[in-house]
Every structure is written in C-alpha cells, then in structure tokens.
Amino acid sequence: MSTLTFQTCKDNTTLSWLCEEEEVWGKAASVLDQAQNVYAYAMLDHAVCFGTWTSGQLVLGLDGHPVPLRSLRYVQELRLFHAEGEFKAVRMEEGEKFRCRYRLDQPVEEQGKQLHIMDEQHKLWGACRQGADENGWSLLESGRGTRLYIPMALPGHGEAAVQVRHYIQMNQLNPGTDTDVESENDSIPLNRNKPGTGGEFDESVNPFQYVDERLVTFAVWTQKGGEG
Numbered sequence: 713m714s715t716l717t718f719q720t721c722k723d724n725t726t727l728s729w730l731c732e733e734e735e736v737w738g739k740a741a742s743v744l745d746q747a748q749n750v751y752a753y754a755m756l757d758h759a760v761c762f763g764t765w766t767s768g769q770l771v772l773g774l775d776g777h778p779v780p781l782r783s784l785r786y787v788q789e790l791r792l793f794h795a796e797g798e799f800k801a802v803r804m805e806e807g808e809k810f811r812c813r814y815r816l817d818q819p820v821e822e823q824g825k826q827l828h829i830m831d832e833q834h835k836l837w838g839a840c841r842q843g844a845d846e847n848g849w850s851l852l853e854s855g856r857g858t859r860l861y862i863p864m865a866l867p868g869h870g871e872a873a874v875q876v877r878h879y880i881q882m883n884q885l886n887p888g889t890d891t892d893v894e895s896e897n898d899s900i901p902l903n904r905n906k907p908g909t910g911g912e913f914d915e916s917v918n919p920f921q922y923v924d925e926r927l928v929t930f931a932v933w934t935q936k937g938g939e940g
Contacts, residue, residue: 726924728813731801733784736810740792740799741768743814747794751863753874753927754781755789762862762874762930765792773861776851784810791927798926815879815926827923828880833873835933840866864930871933879923 731739744750744765752763754772763772763781770781770792784790784801792799797816804811817829837860838852844865845851852860852872864872 726813726815728811730804731810731812733808733810736784736790736801736812737768739812739814740765740790740801743797743799743816744792744794747797749929750792750794751927751930753789753791753793754787757786757788760860762860764863771863773849773863776859776861778847778849778861778863793927793929795929798928800926815924828882828920830878830880831875831928832878833875833931833933835871835873835935836860836862838871840870840872841868843868843870862930866932873931873933875928875931876925877928878925881921881923883919883921 750765752765761772771778772781788803790801799814801810801812837858838854840850848865850866
C-alpha cells in the first residue's frame with residue numbers, strides 16, 4: 713500500500729438508481745457521455761477482471777484477451793471509473809435488478825457539504841513478464857497461479873496498482889446529539905457503537921465516518937517487497 717494523500721471535495725454529486733438489468737447500460741452511457749479514459753472493473757460469476765468503456769462499449773480482459781461484453785447476465789458488480797468519477801452497479805439479492813450510483817468529484821469551492829478524500833494504491837497480484845502486447849494491455853502473472861489482464865502498457869517485469877479513493881465525513885463532536893448517518897456504500901463497515909439503539913451511528917462518539925469509496929485509475933507499482 714502506498715503513502716496516503718488527502719484532499720477535500722463537496723458531497724452533493726452522487727446520483728443513485730434502482731435499475732433493471734437491461735437499463736444499466738443506458739444509465740452508464742448517460743452519465744459517462746463526456747468522461748475520458750474510462751476503465752472497468754467487473755466481478756463475474758466465475759472471474760474478477762478489468763477492462764475499458766468506450767462510447768458505450770464494454771471490453772473486459774478475459775483469459776489474456778480483450779473480450780466485448782454485451783450482457784450483464786453473469787455480472788455481480790460493475791464499476792466504470794475515470795479520474796473524476798465512477799459509475800457502480802451491484803446486483804441485488806433478487807437477481808434481476810441492480811443498485812446503481814454515480815459519484816462525481818467537484819471542487820470544494822462550490823456550495824455543499826465537504827468531504828475529505830483519502831487516496832491509496834492497492835497492488836495488483838503478479839508481474840508483467842513479457843511486457844505489453846499489441847493491444848497495449850498487460851498480463852499480470854503471479855507465483856500463486858493468478859492471471860490478470862489489464863488495459864495498461866507495462867514493461868517486462870513491470871507491476872501495477874489500482875488507485876482507490878475513500879470519502880470521509882468529519883463529524884463535530886456533540887454529546888447528546890441523536891443523528892443517524894447512513895453509508896452510501898454498504899460494503900464499507902461503519903463504526904456503529906451506540907448501545908441499545910439497533911446499531912445507529914453516533915456522531916457524539918465517532919469523529920469521522922466512511923461515506924463511500926471508488927476506483928480512480930491504474931498506476932505503475934514502484935514499491936519493493938510486494939508479491940510478484
């Protein structure tokens with residue numbers, strides 16, 4: 713994990729929808745229409761992979777090849793991310809619908825509740841033993857047998873990371889305040905430690921709250937000591 717960096721942004725730039733499977737493409741295309749260099753992360757029934765999103769076309773790296781994906785039938789989670797934002801779709805337990813949200817960063821000078829941003833890099837398993845291929849993609853292979861094909865050109869033996877951005881709300885300590893705060897990302901556990909009230913968030917005890925997180929971009933991994 714790399715050195716952490718911090719920034720601030722405003723908290724009025726999140727859109728959310730409940731979509732049928734066939735509606736997800738349209739929602740993604742509408743919010744990403746002007747976005748540049750959009751990458752993809754997908755959790756499938758049988759694999760986890762990265763890819764690209766270009767003009768409404770999703771291409772994933774599967775088995776060492778870029779493969780167009782035209783259906784979400786086997787997708788459990790999809791993230792389409794770029795430097796300024798991320799579209800995220802997560803399949804609900806019922807199976808046919810997706811919970812979607814789009815988070816877009818904007819300058820803190822604008823009106824809105826401020827959030828603190830914490831960026832870090834997460835190393836991707838493996839190293840690119842042969843260098844990038846003719847598609848400009850790289851195959852990461854590890855000693856554990858994992859293979860990850862990513863849309864990033866790496867040199868021979870190069871390693872990669874994905875940049876993750878965390879959004880943190882700072883709470884004023886105010887004993888006696890009864891305020892429930894709900895996370896926009898159910899995958900991030902909150903420190904809900906107010907006894908006897910069903911696990912509500914207690915601002916008087918917690919000085920901060922994790923609000924959301926997203927992927928930002930790929931990066932070359934330069935630190936030593938990681939698994940290759």
